[in-house]
Amino acid sequence: MSVRIEFKSNPSEDERLEILEPLRAYNAAKAGDGKSEKFAFFVRDEHTDAVIGGLHGRILYRWLFIELLVVPEQARGQRTGSELMHLAENFARERDCIGVWLDTFDFQAPAFYRKLGYQAFGQLNDYPPGHQRLFFQKRLVP
Numbered sequence: 001m002s003v004r005i006e007f008k009s010n011p012s013e014d015e016r017l018e019i020l021e022p023l024r025a026y027n028a029a030k031a032g033d034g035k036s037e038k039f040a041f042f043v044r045d046e047h048t049d050a051v052i053g054g055l056h057g058r059i060l061y062r063w064l065f066i067e068l069l070v071v072p073e074q075a076r077g078q079r080t081g082s083e084l085m086h087l088a089e090n091f092a093r094e095r096d097c098i099g100v101w102l103d104t105f106d107f108q109a110p111a112f113y114r115k116l117g118y119q120a121f122g123q124l125n126d127y128p129p130g131h132q133r134l135f136f137q138k139r140l141v142p
Helices: 014-030 080-094 109-113
Strands: 037-044 049-059 063-072 098-105 119-125 133-141
Touching: 037 080, 049 080, 063 080, 063 133, 080 098, 098 109, 109 133
Parallel strands: 063 098
Antiparallel strands: 037 049, 049 063, 098 133, 119 133
């Protein structure tokens, strides 16, 4: 088979999926169906119903990954973040997940995640330069 490599800046989502599909097929052949499921909890403004924050994630191979957690400024200090995390963890338990994992920057919320029982399992230094990207997990089953 003959191949060529082509560069494209800012590929479309469809083009990204063209690359992802063979990887999904390979992973499924080796590890089985990961039973991917996206989910979200929305924080809405009571008056306008506009989305002002929330939690977005995905379950894959019995692990829940928290991709986004945004607590709006006006809701901070009111346990909104903790409530979102507990809702996600309960959702993970309902789906028989092994655990939850996420990443955050050192200037965001590592202390918040530690307080909720999450343990660091990795870090990437100088991402962004002068800071760290931190990876946390919490096992839900022994």
